[in-house]
Amino acid sequence: MSEFAVGCLGILALLVLMVLRMPIALAMALVGFAGFSILTSPQAALRMMATEIYANFSSATLTVIVMFIWMGFLAYYSGIGTQLYHFAYKLIGHLPGGLAIATQGACAIFGAICGSNTATAATIGAIALPEMKKYKYDDALATAGVAAGGVLGILIPPSVILLIYGTATEQSIGKLFMAGILPGVVLMLLYMLVIFVLALRNxxxxxxxxxxxxRERLSALKGGLWEVLVVFCLSIGGLFAGWFSPT
Incomplete structure (x- = not known):
């Protein structure tokens, strides 16, 4: 069987396994192992799997992921997420769609200290959804706003996804972090604009x-925002200054 045919069958098998709800990581591992076995031998595939698994999981670079997640947990349990949302809420909550817009701002700021989109959405969503429900927001808009805002957590550095991508492709993680700032801010503004237009129309x-x-806005400014700015400036500013490496 030619390599092209094996590749086509592998893609088809991968899609079938995904439709059958097999976890994507396991499906890719199974298809890759089967394809390599066909092209070489099962013994070579077993040796390759053993060495690749060890090489990837023993990478010192990936240990920083634990630190990023830990930083997000500290931010969550310290109440910074709640303070950030209330700051954004006091600032722009009076606008049409203001609570949903504030959710985007809070997600973006929280994403600057947490590299996980899931953690960002869970933290801000736990605060924002009850508030939006209280003011009779449409359920679809409220939940979509939280889900979309959570995506900002993987763009605005530090980002776990960018770290994994940089490690896998041997790219500069520091440059990837820098490159994620502008798209993250632009995406946040676009989300805000869409929500504002939808709220104006209906x-x-x-x-x-x-x-x-x-007075209330200045009072809200004291809670959470300064802590995030300090952490963000230390982590990203430290990369620029060369005080430490991204990993």
């Missing part, structure tokens, strides 16, 4: 919240 799906005065 105010019933995203009614504005109460307007806070400047």
């Amino acid at each position: 105010p019933t799906i995203a009614p504005p919240g109460p307007k806070a005065d400047w």
Whole structure:
């Protein structure tokens, strides 16, 4: 059997296994092992699997993922996520769709200290969804806003996904982190714009919240934002200054 035929059958088998709800990682491992066995031999495939698994899981570079996740857990249990949402809420919550827009801002800021989109969505969603439900937001818009905002956590550095990608492709992780800032900010602004336009077209799906005065806004500024700025400036600024490497 030719290599091209094996490749085509492998792609087909991978799709079938995914449709059958096999975990993607296991499906890829199984298809790769079977394909390599056909092209070489089962013994060579077993040796290759053993060496590749060891080489990947013993990588010192990937140990930093644990530190990023740990930083996100510290931010979650310290209440920074709650403070960030209330800051964004006081600032722009009175606009049409303001609570959903504030959710995007809080997700972006929280993503600067947590490299996981799941953790970002879970942290901000636990705070934002009850508030949006309280002000009669459309369920579809509220949940979609939290899910979309969570994606910002993998773009704005530090990002676990960019770290894994940089390790796998042997690219500069520091440069990848720098490259993720602008797309993350642009995506956040686009999400905000879409929510604002939808709320203008149909105010019933995203009614504005109460307007806070400047004293309340300045008071909310003290909670959470400074801590995030310090952590973000230390981590990203340290990369620029050469104080430490990304890993």
